[in-house]
Amino acid sequence: MATLYPPYCEKFGWMMDEKAAEDMRARNEARVAELDAKIKDAEDNLGDSEVRDAMLAKAEFFAEVGDRESALAAFDACEKKTVAIGQKMEMVFSVMRLCIFHDDWVALEKQIAKLKDLLEQPGGADWERKNRLKVYEGVYKMARRDFAGATSLFLESLSTFTTYELMTYDEFVFYAVACAVVSLKRTELKAKVIDSPEVLAVIDNIAGGSVRDMVNSLHACKYREFMLAFPNAADAVNKSTWLHAHHRYFLREARVAAYAQYLASYKSVTVASMASSFCVSEEFIDAELSNFIVEGRLNVRIDKVNGVLVTNRPDAKNALYQSYIKEGDHLLNRIQKLSRVIDL
Incomplete structure (x- = not known):
């Protein structure tokens, strides 16, 4: 992976081994020359299928060594030589893996849309690939x-x-x-x-x-x-790999789910009782709930004097009624404004 070695050295503060980098580049160039010779031989002596296979091998090599730009260009060239829908879809999967490796989620979204379009084409319906696509799209989401x-x-x-x-x-x-x-x-x-x-x-x-x-x-x-x-x-x-960036979000959401589930069982409960149930201190529970209450995530009120948590369950019907009244008033105001314009 000679292409990735220099930027990774810069990112992590490594001392780059110039000799090792040059050796990697030389080995890659030798392999590319070998693959180009196979493509030329296929073009001169074999058929379109063999040419396409040789071009695909070159594209997969670029992907293997982390040379993203060369890999994308090689896959694009190979796609122009490809007729079968199934082979095109496999190349899209390869490009999707390249996008995932480089955390390029915008490009991955485009490839997902492209694969869905191929699946809708005549001869593209394939349950195995549809199921694989669900996993790729799940990783994206x-x-x-x-x-x-x-x-x-x-x-x-x-x-x-x-x-x-x-x-x-x-x-x-x-x-x-x-x-x-x-x-x-x-x-x-x-x-x-x-x-x-x-x-x-x-x-x-x-x-x-x-x-x-x-x-x-x-x-x-x-x-x-x-x-x-x-x-x-x-x-x-x-x-x-993919959840690391959402670690704090996961911590918060899982705790909110547990706290909300616990509080749903009570109209009121002492802070000491809840702290004991969760095997934490009262100070920890107080700080935790305070943050989530301010964010509107928990419907509970803290009675600090008595050390009690009082749940405040929202009334869905009453909230809907209030919403209808508010929207109705807004509509009447707009109608009145419109009627004044019409009168003029």
């Missing part, structure tokens, strides 16, 4: 913090997963469960994740079982166990 969309796509792919070029099945289940914890309701979490045979088959192997303990204890309302398992599960999220 997860990286863009659309956890609800990613969860839906990942859960649909649990029983049809074949995208081993991106991740192992254990890693895939981890991503599905992590996204589900912060996006699904408690009943859906039970039906779609906790009781899923595909999840049950591997969840014990993920992060030393901490992810299993976290999701099961959250559903079972065992908040002490949840808080004990949560740090290890959060560490796994922090070490994840």
Whole structure:
């Protein structure tokens, strides 16, 4: 990966080995010359299919060594020689992996749209590729913090997963469960994740079982166990390739889900009781809830004098009534303004 070596040295403060860099470039140039010779031989002595295969090998080599610009140009040239829809789709998958490696999510979105268009063309309907696309699109949504969309796509792919070029099945289940914890309701979490045979088959192997303990204890309302398992599960999220950037968001959303679930069971509860349930100090709970209340994430009021938390459940019907009144007044005001214009 001679193309990536210099910028990585600059990024991480490494001392670049000029001799090693020159050696890598020389080896790459030799390999490219060899591939160009195969392309020339195919053009002179073989057919279009062999030419296309030789061009694809060159494009895949550029992708393998991290030379993104050369790889994209080579894939584009190869696509012009490709007739079969299936082969075109495989090249799009290769370009998508290149986009994911370089964290280019804007380009990945365009490639997803391109692949969906190919799937709609005559001869493009392929269930295996459609299922693989769901995983790629799920990774895109997860990286863009659309956890609800990613969860839906990942859960649909649990029983049809074949995208081993991106991740192992254990890693895939981890991503599905992590996204589900912060996006699904408690009943859906039970039906779609906790009781899923595909999840049950591997969840014990993920992060030393901490992810299993976290999701099961959250559903079972065992908040002490949840808080004990949560740090290890959060560490796994922090070490994840695509969830690392959303580590703080995951920490916040998972805690909000647990706090809201606990408070939904009470009209009022003491701070000491909640702190004991979550195996933390009263000061910690007070600070946590204060932040979430200010952000409008929890419907609860803290009675600091009596050390009590008073839940304030929103009245959906009353809120809808108030909304209708407000919108009705706005409409009447606009009608009155319009009538004055018409009278003039």
